[in-house]
Amino acid sequence: MRQFELTHHQIFKSSNLQIKDMNLTLKIWRQKDAASKGGIQTYPLGGIEADMSFLEMLDVLNQELIDKGEEPVVFDHDCREGICGTCSLQINGEPHGPDRGITTCQLHMRAFKDGDTITIEPFRAKAFPVIKDLVVDRTSFERIQQAGGYISVNTSGNTQDANSIPIPKDQADAAFYAATCIGCGACVAACKNASAMLFTSAKVSQMALLPQGEVEADRRVLAMVEQMDKEGFGNCTNTGACEIECPKGISLENIARMNREYMRASVK
Amino acid sequence: MAKSALLKSSLAKKYWMAFTGLFLCLFLVGHLAGNLQLLASGEGARDQFNEYALFMTSNPAVRILSIVTFASILFHVIDGIIITINNRKARPKGYVSFKPSTNSKWSSRNMGVLGTIILAFIVIHLINFWGEMKFGEWETRDESNIEAVHVMENGVAVVEMEEQDQTSNLIYTTESGAEVKDLYTITIKTFQDPEWGLIWAIIYLIAMIAIGFHLYHGFGSGFQSLGINHPKYNTFVRRVGVGFAIIVPLLFAIIPFYIYFVLDKI
Missing domain, CATH: 3.10.20.30 (Beta-grasp domain)
Structure with missing residues (x-):
């Protein structure tokens, strides 16, 4: 070297x-x-x-x-x-x-x-x-994740191999791109409203798009948005600043998807 | 949870903002179509516009629509204020250096400011015309022409005119004999006023610029908030939004200037 x-x-x-x-x-x-x-x-x-x-x-x-x-x-x-x-x-x-x-x-x-x-x-x-100097406490992101950013899979030994479930390529790609979110918080930092919608929507999307995650989609989006609001993040004005500043290029499409998911879950 | 989710959550506030905003876009189209009749000249134009005004103030369906429109404006404003307050709370300590111009458009960051200008305009606009129609003096402003006698018969005001100059009177008798305020003359006189006409036109122009920028962001943003975002249609929605934001306010803004500079003086 x-x-x-x-x-x-x-x-x-x-x-x-x-x-x-x-x-x-x-x-x-x-x-x-x-x-x-x-x-x-x-x-x-x-x-x-x-x-x-x-x-x-x-x-x-x-x-x-x-x-x-x-x-x-x-x-x-x-x-x-x-x-x-x-x-x-x-x-x-x-x-x-x-x-x-x-x-x-x-x-x-x-x-x-x-x-x-x-x-x-x-x-x-x-x-x-x-917390100190340039370090901030981002555990609010973790609490949003904990509210519903997971799938409940039976791991008792008869779990189906994920690769055996056919998933359309477009959908798998969209889920993958949403999953590239590293939860750094740049979206919140860039947003004039300190909104966490890009983060939350990426976490909602990566699971809602796949058959394994679809099962709990309604419960998930309601719980994650509720937690997001509780944490005191701002609302979305669709300025698009988050998408531009995101190191992983997470798309605003995810926020639209979260809006759809949430609307559908709310009226059920 | 589901019930409060559609009323209280952050996303619900976005839905209502988008829904009322897009509805008001439809209202703008209808309003513009009506107003463009003011570009016509001659006695026929006065008849046509006043018949239209009578229809708009008496038709029950239009009445419901106008109530919904007022409610939408109110909801849009209140929702906007609540969202703005929440957003301010979300970042109690601001940045020393913040460069939002590098990552977002000016209009998208100033919807509140633009909305406030628009709201102020709506109030002025309503005082100018809606208030004049609703609460304005029935007599003509011209002192020498106060010769109309108003009699109420079965709840309908009927006027008996005594050799008065129709053109300087603010009362218009429709084909069916009912009498209404001469909104056409009120409007034309407002914008042809030698002292205030041009000032009004400029005030209206400023308001239309604000509406243009508000729509430039708001139109597409409304679709996004309602979850309508698809790579296949996004370009189309964006283009329609930009076109709408330019054409609609431009056509509105032309009307006062046309009345001041071009239309025959009355």
Whole structure:
């Protein structure tokens, strides 16, 4: 790996391409704990390479802060390859930053210019209270999931193999695309109403579209929407901001499907 | 749960918003069709429009429809206010930096503001014409022409006119002999007023621009809220919505300017 990095560096040097470290001004939301007020603090940061990921840039900042004996900035991260949905951050007014179809860990510093000021805030919603600095509590999503985002399958030994149930390709694909939701909360963060409808509808859809999930479809959609409302998420204005900012490109079609499912379940 | 689900839930609020909104789109079409008669000129135009106005105010089916329309507006407004309050509560602490323009259209984020402008316009519009029809003075505004004597016979107002100038009178006698307010003259005079005519036309134009943007988002949004979203039809719905949002307010907006600039002065 080290060998590759040297080679990579040399290639750029020999080809006269400028590799210039970036100097940035970071404006970061710092908040001691949930009860504290919190506020924006400014940190100048130099020596940032374009190939660093956004989280690596924050790692560099935190190392500097630790070296100086200051408290590092707390932020969420886990897999760092865009599949777990843990990293959050509202970067320059957009969840996961200015690029599309990616999580914050997949955002690279080449999306910014030398001398840029970057504002980094936690996702904001009543249902996503700040725990510390940039970390928010997203267990409200889990409670929505627990309200009905499952199928009850008998696992006593006579379970039918899922592959033996024929499912139309279109339907299987739609269910799959809905299931790619990683529950990161970018939809809520992007929405002007802090609505969780894209998330909830993806979870409703991925099951309602398949024969195994269809059985409990009515109960599921009623319970999940009820929980979503209880958590204090806002309503949907169909601005489409969630779909644009979603790292997985979850479609608004899912919200329409949830609207249909819910209407049908309500009148039954 | 199912019963409260159709009334209280967040999705129910969307259904009602969409349902009343799309119904009001139908109302706009009907209203526009009626109003376009104002573009005609001559004495025939006055007769035609006033006969139409009589039909619209006396037909029981139209009466029910107008009650439903008023109820829809009221419901749409109240539902909108409740949703807006809930949405504000959903993000008590806002962002320092928030760039919604990168991911959504202006009209979609300002439905409340646009709706408020439209509501203010509806009030002005109702005072201008509906109020004038319902509560306005029966006598002509021209002092020299107050010669009409009104007598109530079996609940129907009958007027006896004494050599009065029909054109400057706000009372119109229909073919059947019943007498109604001359809505045609009221309307034309409003927009041909030398001081206020153009100002009214501009106020109406601003309101129509607001309605245009409101429809630009609202039309397609209504279908989405009712769950009508299918890749096969989405483009069609979107195009119809955009066309509707441009054509309908544009035709409405033309009428006052046409009356002010083009139509023969009365």
